[in-house]
Amino acid sequence: MSTSRAQALTSAPLPCSDEVLLLVDVINPMSFPTADDLLPSAWAAAQRVARLKKRLAARGVTAIYANDNYGTWHSEFRDILGACQMLPGPRGDIARLLTPTPDDLVILKPQHSAFHSTPLRHLLTQMGTKKLTIVGWAADMCVMLSATDACMYGYEVWVPQDCIAAETVERFDMAVKQLGGAFDCSVRPAFRADLRAGAPPQRV
Template identity: 65%
Template sequence: MPISREVLLLVDVINPLDFPEAEQMLASALAAARAIARLKQELARRGVAAIYANDNYGTWHSEFSDILQACRSLPGARGEIAELLAPAPEDLVILKPQHSAFHSTPLEHLLDRMRAERLCIVGFATDMCVMLSATDARMCGYQVQVPRNCTAAESAWRKREALRQLGRAFKCDTRASVAARKP
């Protein structure tokens, strides 16, 4: 188990995006995925550990590697996102049953063992899984950053409102990540 005071938490980034409103989110998800990949690379250079918290999409008998492979084989942006954000061998992966990465998962135990103090939370969807993971992280006492350029939602309004709520009510840092910007 790596010791990492800061942890990058990637929420639902390996995702088939096959829900009814997914088409509305696809372009922003691809842009966010590119920013997340740049941020992850920069944080890895600094020794920051990464944990993927992913839905299992109702297939409890599957392994994360099955989900990754299925998403990688999808055409277009869906497959590109999975390819861009595939975990490195040293990254940790947990499957979550619902929206928050903390709910009914070993995440809090992992973070405790890693001696984490700060979480940088990125992923899909800003107004659901990312927001609920960030609020749970704050309730657990972590400092939380949710870089606005590293998340996506079904609409710009939903993303903006979720980030506003995270910043105002939960005191999360929602500024764009400089490391995630295009060179």
């Protein structure tokens, strides 16, 4: 058996991480009909996500990618990542910018929420996680449903509003209002200077 195959069968302990960065659907072919409406704000948010991820990693915060499998049940995450990295324009730019590191964890999800029919809650329990920072897209769909499930499971949830994206300003504003109101998530931006310097993140 080759060394790489032997390593694949070797159990690796999960890191202990009181806080986890959850990246929702950031590796994304953006192949749905209204994707062009989402791309500009997703690319702007992706650049801030990359900065936030680096900042949190320096504090020892583990990153977990919760990614849609896009109905490709015969594929695994590396196949999806490779295909997205090869795409032209912002689609490929986002995948290349947010490529997971070897220390990051990855799960595939079949539905909108990162918790639905996935091992996410088991992973978080094993890691001793109490707080989730959730970023990604779309703000009013997969991010919102993942965040509301996290709230119902008792996690402290931060959804930095400058690290999420939606197809329209109205949908973005609705998601932020719901998350910060009814679900009592923190929606403070990760980079306040960015917001002071120009337009709100969804308008970039």
